[in-house]
Amino acid sequence: MVQNPHVWKRAQAEIDAFLGIDRLPDFDDRPFLPYVEAILRETLRWQPVTPLGAMHATTSSDIYKGFYIPKGTTVVQNVWAMSRDEARYPNAEQFIPERSLTAEGTLTDDNPAKYVFGFGRRICPGRHTADASLWSAIATTLATLDFSATKDTEGKDIIPQPKYLSGLARHPEIFPCRISPRSHISKASLERILASDG
């Protein structure tokens, strides 16, 4: 969000236009917020949590696309390669939620959730929880907060470059940024919103 202010501004415009500013998004709103959905998809794709999925071993020999794979071979799901496929995602290293939207503003059929949670019988059983939690966090955050760069001693913006700790599951390194309540959000208004049904 700090690197791409146009993204959170467009998302806030979508949220405000549909919900107004007196309530927080809930799951009933989800189908009506395609740009927020596109941000979720791009979040899953841009920096996959498990870039090599999980290791599996073949239980029998197989031939896949002309390759003979003996029984007992360790197979790796190269989610990173799928998510960075330039033919499928031009400028794949860029965070571009618009790639998930058609010219009419509806969602495309290419949802990275189809591969970031693994495949087959051992597919992530927490994927629906993860999807709902991420949507709720992203939608609520966008509805209530602004994001900007912090300044260095000369007053210039510090634009963080994404750096990740390596491991089976990837985590971003801590980076400086400024996160502040949106102008219409005060402690009192948040308490009022949270106390209401909205």
Ligand code: HEM
């Ligand atoms: C963005 C969030 C998440 C991502 C990207 C993710 C991704 C994955 C992947 C790639 C696998 C390996 C699937 C395979 O072997 O093909 C996996 C397995 C698993 N995940 Fe997740 N996961 C996420 C969140 C969660 C959550 C929230 C839970 C629990 C509530 C969870 C529980 C599990 C479990 C128990 C397995 C092992 C399944 C098995 O081996 O049978 N995951 N996950």
